[in-house]
Amino acid sequence: MTTTTTDRSRAEKRPAGAGPSGGAAAGLERTERRLRRNTGVKLVGVLAALLLAFVVQGIARNSALEWRVVGSYLFSGPILDGVLRTLLITVTSIAIAVVLGVLLANMRLSRNRVLQAVNAVYVWFFRSIPLLVLLIIAYNFSLLYAHLSLGLPFGPSFVTFTTAHVVTALTAAIITFGLQQAAYTSEVVRAAIMSVSRGQVEAAETLGVTYWGAMRRIVLPQAARIALPPVANETINLCKSTSLVAFISVPDLLYSVQEVYAANFKVLPLLVVATIWYMAIVSVMSAAQWWLERSMRRTRRTTRIALAPEVVE
Amino acid sequence: MSAPAPPVLEAWRVSKRFGSEYAVRGVSLTVDAGTAVCILGPSGSGKTTFIRCLNHLEEPDEGYVFVDGEPLGYRRTGDVFAQVRRRELPRQRRRIGMVFQQFNLFDHMTALENVMEAPVKVLRRPRSEVRASAGALLERVGLADRADHYPRELSGGQQQRVAIARALAMEPRLLLCDEPTSALDPEMVHEVLQVLASLVAEGMTMVTVTHEVGFAREVAQRFVFMEGGEVVEEGDARDLTTSGVSEERTRSFLAKVL
Numbered sequence: 045m046t047t048t049t050t051d052r053s054r055a056e057k058r059p060a061g062a063g064p065s066g067g068a069a070a071g072l073e074r075t076e077r078r079l080r081r082n083t084g085v086k087l088v089g090v091l092a093a094l095l096l097a098f099v100v101q102g103i104a105r106n107s108a109l110e111w112r113v114v115g116s117y118l119f120s121g122p123i124l125d126g127v128l129r130t131l132l133i134t135v136t137s138i139a140i141a142v143v144l145g146v147l148l149a150n151m152r153l154s155r156n157r158v159l160q161a162v163n164a165v166y167v168w169f170f171r172s173i174p175l176l177v178l179l180i181i182a183y184n185f186s187l188l189y190a191h192l193s194l195g196l197p198f199g200p201s202f203v204t205f206t207t208a209h210v211v212t213a214l215t216a217a218i219i220t221f222g223l224q225q226a227a228y229t230s231e232v233v234r235a236a237i238m239s240v241s242r243g244q245v246e247a248a249e250t251l252g253v254t255y256w257g258a259m260r261r262i263v264l265p266q267a268a269r270i271a272l273p274p275v276a277n278e279t280i281n282l283c284k285s286t287s288l289v290a291f292i293s294v295p296d297l298l299y300s301v302q303e304v305y306a307a308n309f310k311v312l313p314l315l316v317v318a319t320i321w322y323m324a325i326v327s328v329m330s331a332a333q334w335w336l337e338r339s340m341r342r343t344r345r346t347t348r349i350a351l352a353p354e355v356v357e
Numbered sequence: 358m359s360a361p362a363p364p365v366l367e368a369w370r371v372s373k374r375f376g377s378e379y380a381v382r383g384v385s386l387t388v389d390a391g392t393a394v395c396i397l398g399p400s401g402s403g404k405t406t407f408i409r410c411l412n413h414l415e416e417p418d419e420g421y422v423f424v425d426g427e428p429l430g431y432r433r434t435g436d437v438f439a440q441v442r443r444r445e446l447p448r449q450r451r452r453i454g455m456v457f458q459q460f461n462l463f464d465h466m467t468a469l470e471n472v473m474e475a476p477v478k479v480l481r482r483p484r485s486e487v488r489a490s491a492g493a494l495l496e497r498v499g500l501a502d503r504a505d506h507y508p509r510e511l512s513g514g515q516q517q518r519v520a521i522a523r524a525l526a527m528e529p530r531l532l533l534c535d536e537p538t539s540a541l542d543p544e545m546v547h548e549v550l551q552v553l554a555s556l557v558a559e560g561m562t563m564v565t566v567t568h569e570v571g572f573a574r575e576v577a578q579r580f581v582f583m584e585g586g587e588v589v590e591e592g593d594a595r596d597l598t599t600s601g602v603s604e605e606r607t608r609s610f611l612a613k614v615l
Contacts, residue, residue, distance in 0.1 A: 246414055247461035247520075251475035251527055252451035254444060261478060265465050 113313035117304065118320065126300030127321050133217055133296065134283040134325075138229075140222030141282075142275065145229030146264070152234055163230070170227035176288050178224060182216040183292040217289045225282055232274045236267035269340045276333035280326050287322075297321055363426030364389045365531050365562045371410050371420035373403075380406040382586045383420070386564075388531070393563040395573035395594060396581045399610060403586035404566045405458075408535050411564065412453045413446060424452055425530060451479065454524030458536040460516040462508040468495060468519045469504040472526045480527070487526075494522040498552050514545030518552055525556075532556065534565040550576075570597055570614055582607045 103109065117123055148166060151159040170178075181188075186206075195201025211219075240263050248258035287298040295303070297318055305314040366388040373381040381403040388394050396404045409415040411422055413430050421438065422429040429449055431438040462471050472491040476482045495501050498518040508516050517537060524532060534553065538546040550569060554576045557563055567573060573580055577594040582604070590604040599611050 241459075241461075243457060243459050243461035244463060247455075247457065247463070247523075249414065249447070250412055250450055250453065250455035250533075251523070252447045252479045253475065254447050257447075257478065261474065262463055269465075 108312055109316055110310060110313040113310050114316050114320070117314060117317050120304075122295075122300045122304065123297070123317060123321070126295055126297040127325070129214075129295060130283065130286050130297040130321075131325065133214070133221060133286045133289065133294075134279065136218050137221035137225055137286075138275075138279045138282055140218070141225035141229045141278075142233075144222065144226035145233045148226060148230035149234040149237055150259070152230070153237060167227045167230060170224045173224075175220070175224060175285060176291060179217065179220045179288055179292060182211070182220045183213055185211050185216065213289070213292045213294045216292065217286070217294050221282060221286065225278065228278060229275060232271050232278070233267065236271035237263055239270050240266045269337075272333065272337055272340065276329065276336075280329055283325055283329065284322060362390070363423070365392075365425060366411065366564065367423040367426075368407075368411060369421050369423070371407065371417045371422065373406050373410055373415050374418050379403075379586050381410060381417075384583070384586075384588055385420075386581060386588075388562060388564060390562055391560040392579065393557040393561075393565065393577040394579045394581060395577040396564065396566045396583060397568070397570065397573060397597075397610070398583035398589075402583045404583045405535055406586075407583065408533050408564060408566050411533055412450055412455060414455075424449065447479075451475075451527055452530045454527060454529035454532040456517070456520050456524055456532065456534040456537050458539050460508070460513070460520045460540070462516055462520055462523070464508050467505050467507055468500060468511065468522075471508070471519055472523045475523070476526050491522070491526055494525055495519070497525075498522045499548070512545060513541045514548045517541065517545075517549045521549075521552055521556075530562060532561055532563045534563065534567070536566050536568070538567070538569060568614060570611065573597055582610065584610075 104111075148163050151163040154160065173181075191204050191206060193201035193204040195203075244262050244266065245258050248262045253261070286296060289296050290299040290302060293299065301314045301318040305311045364387045366386070368384060368386040370383045370385055371381060372379060372383055384403075384407050386394070396408065398404045406415055410417045413422070416430070421431065427449070428438060430441060430446055432441050433439075462468075463474065466474065469488070469491055472494055473484070473487050476487045476491070477484055492501065492504065495504055498521055500515060500518055500522070503511060503515060503519075506515075508519070511519065521537075537553065538549050541549065546569070550572045553563070553565070554572070557576050563577075565573075565577070573594050574597040580592060580594045580597055581588055582590045582602070584606055590602060590607045592602065596602060597611065599608050599615065602608050602611060
């Protein structure tokens with residue numbers, strides 16, 4: 045209390061109207077501002093650039109990599125087939141994962157306890173099993189069920205298939221990646237849906253929109269913007285995880301490369317071929333993510349802003 | 358001799374509990390066509406919960422809400438009110454427009470798209486026709502030149518006026534406004550109240566929860582004062598002065614806000 049009183053009395057003693065020229069502000073017109081020169085930052089930058097150059101030239105000039113071999117296989121038939129198959133598995137799996145993920149997220153968010161429980165068990169199950177283990181189980185699915193049939197539960201069946209004919213290595217891979225990824229994606233979608241404010245749904249409801257109508261037109265378009273970065277992350281991750289299919293002899297990019305080096309022993313150059321392709325695919329995906337994020341940004345075109353200048357009342 | 362048309366809105370002994378606590382207890386309200394009613398009351402008096410019960414955003418635990426004589430969410434056969442299927446509710450809600458405190462415009466749609474959404478997707482009216490009438494509605498709220506703007510590019514007052522246009526696009530029988538100016542900067546309150554006043558002048562039936570006593574007095578026909586989830590006093594909106602009201606609790610509330 046005493047200090048406050050002293051401060052106030054001192055402030056009152058200051059001549060009225062002295063303004064900025066009084067106290068610490070006296071004579072500031074003559075001063076000069078000196079900003080720090082960030083020499084340290086620049087020095088670290090130069091060192092990092094040198095290090096990078098050293099590493100790059102070390103790779104480029106390593107004779108064991110046989111860049112000519114790399115070049116001759118980069119666009120060869122079997123390799124390109126492998127690239128296409130890797131893309132096929134990735135794109136189909138993530139499509140399954142997103143559709144199933146949206147359904148699972150809605151189950152979790154529903155008021156029905158049974159649906160919530162089904163979602164919880166699903167997510168728990170598929171997140172608990174290593175991808176490779178799941179992949180091998182799916183590949184050997186015919187050992188579990190020799191025949192698959194379409195029909196009524198506990199009732200008659202209409203069509204029956206031999207499992208081994210339907211579940212090829214490729215379909216086993218797609219189903220495995222799709223189902224497991226759906227468990228992860230559903231959590232991302234759930235978080236994104238929850239981040240859309242409750243008021244958006246209420247506004248839709250008062251306009252006579254149904255639950256699924258509001259989900260499709262109002263909630264999911266807004267949730268998509270939020271879910272896009274993590275889903276893109278998962279797509280990239282999945283793309284590289286698909287190399288596990290080499291274990292069940294699906295001729296993807298990695299498997300095709302292994303086939304070639306098993307015959308000609310050019311192990312490292314061919315792994316470089318695979319690396320280059322994986323990097324290319326991921327680069328394209330990153331670009332697609334950047335483009336999608338930009339197109340989802342909801343503002344008018346700049347030309348329109350020029351036509352209608354902003355007047356905020 | 359034909360029976361007189363039922364009131365546009367009739368709430369009968371509506372109660373809403375959260376847990377064991379009553380937010381609204383036995384509130385009844387009748388609103389005839391072309392009448393504007395303002396609900397006043399201190400915060401926590403249950404007025405927002407009550408107005409949300411009127412279109413079943415909160416489902417009343419007891420009591421019924423009738424719109425044009427039809428019970429909301431139920432089908433009446435004699436003395437039995439049978440709950441209708443969940444998907445019947447959206448159809449009934451089309452007749453009740455709502456304006457929220459936080460506007461709740463669809464953030465991913467332009468002002469025009471916000472207004473067009475329900476007539477196109479719910480009523481399935483042709484897009485070109487809806488575009489014309491939505492444009493006219495934006496003009497009516499004074500925002501024809503903001504049709505292509507996204508909500509985040511509009512001021513609060515402009516957003517609320519778009520929200521009013523969006524509610525009007527469904528040609529509702531009744532407009533519910535839940536504190537329509539409470540989230541606005543003071544200089545924007547006027548533009549929104551002006552739009553609402555013009556709607557009342559044109560004969561729109563309206564229930565508004567508001568703290569703007571001046572607006573209630575000049576624009577509404579009737580007022581309802583709520584406290585503790587119950588109606589304390591009901592009367593002619595012109596009597597909304599400390600000397601005009603009859604209940605002590607209403608008077609002390611008015612003394613604080615006027």
